[in-house]
Amino acid sequence: MSFLDQKESLIQVTKAMSSKSKFAYINIPKTAIIALSKSGENSFPNSFAKNVVATMKSTDPSIMKALSHSLVQDVANGRHYKIGLHKNSEYLYSNIFEYYYLNDRETFSSIVDFYIRYSRSAIVTFHDSKVISKNFGYNVHTINVPYNNYYNKVDDVYAQLSELDGELDYCLLDCGVLGLGLLPKVWKNLNMSVIDLGKTLALNKLNKQNV
Numbered sequence: 001m002s003f004l005d006q007k008e009s010l011i012q013v014t015k016a017m018s019s020k021s022k023f024a025y026i027n028i029p030k031t032a033i034i035a036l037s038k039s040g041e042n043s044f045p046n047s048f049a050k051n052v053v054a055t056m057k058s059t060d061p062s063i064m065k066a067l068s069h070s071l072v073q074d075v076a077n078g079r080h081y082k083i084g085l086h087k088n089s090e091y092l093y094s095n096i097f098e099y100y101y102l103n104d105r106e107t108f109s110s111i112v113d114f115y116i117r118y119s120r121s122a123i124v125t126f127h128d129s130k131v132i133s134k135n136f137g138y139n140v141h142t143i144n145v146p147y148n149n150y151y152n153k154v155d156d157v158y159a160q161l162s163e164l165d166g167e168l169d170y171c172l173l174d175c176g177v178l179g180l181g182l183l184p185k186v187w188k189n190l191n192m193s194v195i196d197l198g199k200t201l202a203l204n205k206l207n208k209q210n211v
Helices: 006-019 030-035 046-057 069-076 096-103 105-116 129-136 151-162 178-189 200-209
Strands: 024-028 063-067 090-093 121-125 141-144 170-174 193-196
Touching: 006 063, 006 090, 006 096, 006 105, 006 193, 024 178, 030 069, 046 151, 046 178, 063 069, 090 096, 096 105, 096 200, 105 129, 121 129, 121 151, 121 178, 129 200, 141 151, 151 178, 170 178, 178 193
Parallel strands: 024 063, 024 193, 063 090, 121 141, 121 170, 170 193
Antiparallel strands: none
């Protein structure tokens, strides 16, 4: 099993962004694995679970899977191979945008300014357009989803993205595990790269509230 650290993961993602070729960087948190269990209290609905597993089982080398630290040992021991997380695969550092926002703000700002702010992007987000424009500029098309009960929003979000197909460089994800359920359909049918921002905007908002 190959697990890239923060710096190696950032290099790989920014290299993909520079190449202009279609790619995806998607976070896989432990909460998603737990929610796949039908016996779990907050388990995924069946249709959503199938999409999540399809993302995890993808063998496309252009889909970069970012593994939560809490899952590394389990995957290395082969515990989750049935859902596509194989121990002989390469995984990136999970939530690299969060990491650099918290630990190296200068690098984070440089990434946003160079790769995202002036790109053609849409963001699937829990936040309003004011938060988006403050962080990424006014060129980003905002697709809002509710923080709770978003499992049935996959088709609606996909429909909005499909209207922008051919006009976007990136689909940015600021929507938790909804991104895992959304990726298969977007990846198969639309010509745009997908970048999972994790909880970066939530951290940004919290940081400003505490100032």
